[in-house]
Amino acid sequence: MLKWIKSLKNKASSSKRSRSEPDAADHHVARHPIRSKAKNKSKNKIKRTTASSTAKNSVSHDVVIFSRGEHCISRDNIDDHALKVLYRLHKSGYHACLVGGAVRDLLLGLTPKDFDVATDATPEQVNKLFRNCRIIGRRFRLAHVHFGRQIIEVATYRANHDLTQSGIQDETGRIVRDNVFGELAEDVWRRDFTANALYYDISDFSVIDFVGGFEDIKQKRLHLIGDVETRYREDPVRMLRALRFSAKLNFEIDQDSKLPIYELGHLLKDIPAARLYEEVLKLFHSGHAVRSFELLLEFDLLQYLFPEADKSIKQDESVKKVLLIAMQSTDNRIKNDMRVTPAFLLAALLWQPVNSRTKEIVDKGMPYSVAIQKVATKILSQQAASVSIPKRFTSTMRDIWGLQTRFHYRAGKRAQSVLEHEKFRAGYDFLCIRAQAVEDAASENLHEDLKRDCEWWTDIQEQSAEQQKSTLFSTPKKRSGNSGKSRRSTTRKKAKKTE
Ligand code: ATP
Ligand code: MG
Numbered sequence: 001m002l003k004w005i006k007s008l009k010n011k012a013s014s015s016k017r018s019r020s021e022p023d024a025a026d027h028h029v030a031r032h033p034i035r036s037k038a039k040n041k042s043k044n045k046i047k048r049t050t051a052s053s054t055a056k057n058s059v060s061h062d063v064v065i066f067s068r069g070e071h072c073i074s075r076d077n078i079d080d081h082a083l084k085v086l087y088r089l090h091k092s093g094y095h096a097c098l099v100g101g102a103v104r105d106l107l108l109g110l111t112p113k114d115f116d117v118a119t120d121a122t123p124e125q126v127n128k129l130f131r132n133c134r135i136i137g138r139r140f141r142l143a144h145v146h147f148g149r150q151i152i153e154v155a156t157y158r159a160n161h162d163l164t165q166s167g168i169q170d171e172t173g174r175i176v177r178d179n180v181f182g183e184l185a186e187d188v189w190r191r192d193f194t195a196n197a198l199y200y201d202i203s204d205f206s207v208i209d210f211v212g213g214f215e216d217i218k219q220k221r222l223h224l225i226g227d228v229e230t231r232y233r234e235d236p237v238r239m240l241r242a243l244r245f246s247a248k249l250n251f252e253i254d255q256d257s258k259l260p261i262y263e264l265g266h267l268l269k270d271i272p273a274a275r276l277y278e279e280v281l282k283l284f285h286s287g288h289a290v291r292s293f294e295l296l297l298e299f300d301l302l303q304y305l306f307p308e309a310d311k312s313i314k315q316d317e318s319v320k321k322v323l324l325i326a327m328q329s330t331d332n333r334i335k336n337d338m339r340v341t342p343a344f345l346l347a348a349l350l351w352q353p354v355n356s357r358t359k360e361i362v363d364k365g366m367p368y369s370v371a372i373q374k375v376a377t378k379i380l381s382q383q384a385a386s387v388s389i390p391k392r393f394t395s396t397m398r399d400i401w402g403l404q405t406r407f408h409y410r411a412g413k414r415a416q417s418v419l420e421h422e423k424f425r426a427g428y429d430f431l432c433i434r435a436q437a438v439e440d441a442a443s444e445n446l447h448e449d450l451k452r453d454c455e456w457w458t459d460i461q462e463q464s465a466e467q468q469k470s471t472l473f474s475t476p477k478k479r480s481g482n483s484g485k486s487r488r489s490t491t492r493k494k495a496k497k498t499e
Contacts, residue, residue, distance in 0.1 A: 063185070065207070073205070079115045079152075085130070085145050085154060086202040088130070089117070089202075096203075097199035098116070102115045104249075116153045116154075117154045118156075126143035139176060140155075142155050143156075156181045157181060160182060174236065189226060191225060193245065194225055196245075222251045237271055240276075242261065247283075265304055276386065277389060280305060284330065285334065287334040289328075306349050307386060326433050330345055343393040344430065346389055380397070400426050403428075419460065419468065460472075
């Protein structure tokens with residue numbers, strides 16, 4: 001491997017020396033035959049090599065190598081632990097590169113979320129080099145090098161083997177096992193988007209580009225590598241990744257990569273619910289929830305993640321409004337480095353289905369507090385078939401939902417227990433988002449109710465403990481004219497009134 005890459009670079013740099021004036025702009029016209037037949041060669045950098053892609057046929061590709069002076073990636077911006085891993089691999093005779101989102105983000109001047117390393121060392125060889133290493137994964141074996149809470153993921157280059165071989169793909173074309181190791185020139189075709197397929201080589205600080213990723217980053221373009229349908233079938237999560245990167249980076253998904261998503265979205269049904277949960281978190285908790293959500297709706301993919309939420313949006317446009325405000329609030333919190341819990345957006349997404357079904361059974365006579373728990377259990381168990389939400393968050397979601405009606409209490413122990421509720425803040429935030437969303441909704445009464453609740457609970461939080469005590473215990477217990485009614489009928493009335 002090392003020999004291969006060295007000879008490639010020597011050739012590239014020897015031809016480069018023959019150039020009188022290297023022109024950085026040349027690199028940006030690097031073509032990738034996989035997408036375009038147009039040739040516009042920058043002879044000093046380009047070496048033709050052959051690698052078979054995951055597309056049906058073997059094709060030859062050009063590699064463009066950007067030397068240190070020709071790109072903006074500085075080691076000052078690379079995480080120290082990632083550098084440590086890269087250097088140790090390199091010094092031990094392996095080829096090691098920073099790869100994926102870190103290279104992309106550094107080229108864009110962004111701070112990478114994580115630093116992934118790719119190497120020709122096998123996971124076992126990596127394991128021998130680092131005491132703090134663990135091998136993980138079955139479908140895709142990787143080495144994780146731990147530094148306290150930080151993990152540097154080290155992936156071995158994947159080879160270009162026959163993916164149709166039995167046991168590697170399932171009947172829909174999804175790759176279920178991918179552990180045949182190979183070389184960088186093969187690994188590149190296994191990556192998803194050209195922008196994610198650049199390699200920063202620690203041996204000489206160059207960036208290796210087989211697929212025109214450098215130019216695509218410059219053009220803010222997302223292009224799936226290889227035959228688009230095949231690649232989405234191999235891993236349908238790539239469709240969600242397309243939306244996520246488009247939202248995060250403000251990149252345009254190109255036509256070829258975009259159109260099949262409308263047809264192939266249903267393949268997400270075959271993805272394990274736990275993996276989809278991880279993807280959902282990345283979509284909604286990376287500071288770009290609003291745009292990600294809009295794209296999920298535009299490509300009609302929400303139905304495969306949150307079928308009930310999707311139905312409720314399709315039935316009632318105003319549901320989308322609440323959700324967009326909730327997403328915006330999450331984005332703002334992330335921008336301001338505030339804590340966010342997945343339970344908040346997940347509760348918002350499922351609130352309408354929970355609330356409308358609860359109302360139906362309360363109308364038939366079931367007490368509200370029993371009804372909401374029953375409905376919550378049902379909806380959460382249906383939801384677990386698409387995106388499985390960890391239990392610690394489903395219990396917070398239940399709390400957020402349960403609190404919505406209890407915010408009608410204004411006095412006494414009941415109101416006090418709302419104020420002291422462990423999840424008060426999340427419930428209150430959601431209440432105010434609902435109030436904001438119905439601002440111009442048809443139902444004046446509903447708006448007034450929500451607004452009044454939101455204002456009252458906002459005010460009480462600003463009071464001292466003493467003032468709170470007197471507010472809660474020296475005002476009339478019931479909000480209006482409820483005296484003489486049973487507790488159950490009061491609760492039921494409140495439940496109906498809520499939404
Ligand atoms: P982020 O900024 O979210 O970390 P990323 O591009 O680094 O974005 P990761 O999930 O960290 O995404 O993956 C690292 C790299 O591994 C990607 O850039 C891509 O090259 C490759 N990769 C990850 N998931 C897939 C996939 N499903 N199919 C093909 N390649 C993938
Ligand atoms: Mg990453």
